[in-house]
Amino acid sequence: MSTWYDQDLDRSPLADCAIAVFGYGAQGRAQARNLLDAGFNVRVALRADSSSRERAEADGLSVLSLEAAAEWADMAVMLVPDGEQPALYQSVLAPALKPGAALIFAHGYAVHHGHIRAREDLDVLMVAPLGIGEQVRATFEKGAGVPALVAVAQDGSGQAWSRVLAYAGAGGHGRAGVIETTFAEETETDLFAEQAVLVGGMSELIRNAFETLVEAGYSEEVAYFCCLHEVKLIADLIHTRGIASMRESISEVADYGAMRQGPRIIGEASRQAMRQALQEIRSGEFDRRLQEEQGAGFTILNESRVAARSHPIETVGRRLRANMPWMKEK
Ligand SMILES: NC(=O)c1ccc[n+]([C@@H]2O[C@H](COP(=O)([O-])OP(=O)(O)OC[C@H]3O[C@@H](n4cnc5c(N)ncnc54)[C@H](OP(=O)(O)O)[C@@H]3O)[C@@H](O)[C@H]2O)c1
Incomplete structure (x- = not known):
């Protein structure tokens, strides 16, 4: 290449x-x-x-x-x-x-x-x-x-x-x-990255972590800040320096905890799910389902967007962001 x-x-x-x-x-x-x-x-x-x-x-x-x-x-x-x-x-x-x-x-x-x-x-x-x-x-x-x-x-x-x-x-x-x-490589890797990391994986990781804290009795505000708001700080470090250097830029407490728990949270089950997602993309199964959904006017997708909007992480997030005018939504 x-x-x-x-x-x-x-x-x-x-x-x-x-x-x-x-x-x-x-x-x-x-x-x-x-x-x-x-x-x-x-x-x-x-x-x-x-x-x-x-x-x-x-x-x-x-x-x-x-x-x-x-x-x-x-x-x-x-x-x-x-x-x-x-x-x-x-x-x-x-x-x-x-x-x-x-x-x-x-x-x-x-x-x-x-x-x-x-x-x-x-x-x-x-x-x-x-x-x-x-x-x-x-x-x-x-x-x-x-x-x-x-x-x-x-x-x-x-x-x-x-x-x-x-x-x-x-x-x-x-x-x-x-x-x-190639058209194949760009399409398949782009879809996979969206599904596994950028949109699918990250949204679920954040929401599951938020729900875990709230279910254990912590406040929604604190859960929002530590599980969602701070994602950008770490993403910026990874984006500009890479993962290894990001780890060296954070505290030893944070890095030690990540080293112990990260592979448990995203472990073999997640790897299998990623392989499955990739296989569905490569076999055309994902495209068949997308065409069906598009033919039906994106009904399931629209319902899922409505449900996402009413999740507590969105309600608390909108309220907290309203007090931070520099983060104004477009
Ligand atoms: N979004 C990104 O930043 C991004 C990044 C990388 C690659 N891409 C790729 O770039 C391509 C364009 O994506 P996009 O996000 O830029 O699209 P988009 O913003 O959704 O495109 C909107 C434009 O497309 C026109 N349009 C919609 N349906 C049309 C139709 N049937 N006939 C003629 N014009 C129509 C709209 O016309 P009206 O003005 O009449 O509404 C509007 O001007 C896609 O292949 C996407 O995968 C996008």
């Missing part, structure tokens, strides 16, 4: 390129603004009734209809939600894109799971920023960038690699590192 930095990334393949960014949400806004500031020929593609039109125009970007953008583009950047991409490709992009145009994704889901099977003449590329949209924009504005994963799933033009690397360079990702991957 190769890694590229700024000096290795030739942006010239984008010089005469019409770049249409489909969607103006978290990634669409960040990437379109970065391309505009870097001097590229970028336009935003939106639905006729889009509530994002005003914002895109206020940011200095030209807006086209989805159909007009599909005809105009040499590169179509798919920055609408993953579940919406197959229908957009099928109904708008497939009939209109020029021969040899490029389709760029920020996540491999729809292509890897076969929900999009692109025309053979097209390039199917991925530049997946390792950061949320706000960070993609904020780091670019500071003259830096977030790292990104790049991949080519299909090389219809024969220029796929030079195009994907040019797009990664234009977004400033080379300032942090551009790493080669």
Whole structure:
């Protein structure tokens, strides 16, 4: 697997390129603004009734209809939600894109799971920023960038690699590192990390620890601060220094306790559950269930979100955060 930095990334393949960014949400806004500031020929593609039109125009970007953008583009950047991409490709992009145009994704889901099977003449590329949209924009504005994963799933033009690397360079990702991957690796590892660590694992760890303390008679306020609020302090240390150095930055009492109890709490049962989650992702079982849930209008997901909102950790958290205005919710 190769890694590229700024000096290795030739942006010239984008010089005469019409770049249409489909969607103006978290990634669409960040990437379109970065391309505009870097001097590229970028336009935003939106639905006729889009509530994002005003914002895109206020940011200095030209807006086209989805159909007009599909005809105009040499590169179509798919920055609408993953579940919406197959229908957009099928109904708008497939009939209109020029021969040899490029389709760029920020996540491999729809292509890897076969929900999009692109025309053979097209390039199917991925530049997946390792950061949320706000960070993609904020780091670019500071003259830096977030790292990104790049991949080519299909090389219809024969220029796929030079195009994907040019797009990664234009977004400033080379300032942090551009790493080669595949659509399969990016999709499977991304889903696994969300499920095991970042969202699924962490939320359950925090809630279970909070409930354990409250059930034993400790106050919700104290349980909230020590099990949820302080997560950020440790996450920041891990993010900037790594796990081993974080351990050396905390007290010996904390580190000794962690050494004894951490492997009991996240032990063999958790490892087995992680293997099971990975197996469901790789076999397509997770995707089948997600498609069913999406077809049913995300009923189960929405019920679970409603239930999450009424958990005591949320009630006490909202009250405590209200007294800390610098942590104001967006
Ligand atoms: N969120 C992140 O920071 C992040 C990080 C890494 C990778 N990604 C990937 O980036 C891609 C975009 O994600 P996102 O979170 O940026 O999406 P998002 O914010 O949910 O995208 C919203 C935008 O998509 C448009 N849109 C929604 N459905 C559409 C449809 N059917 N046809 C046309 N436009 C439609 C919306 O249009 P309206 O203006 O009309 O509502 C809006 O402009 C995904 O592949 C995601 O996995 C996201």
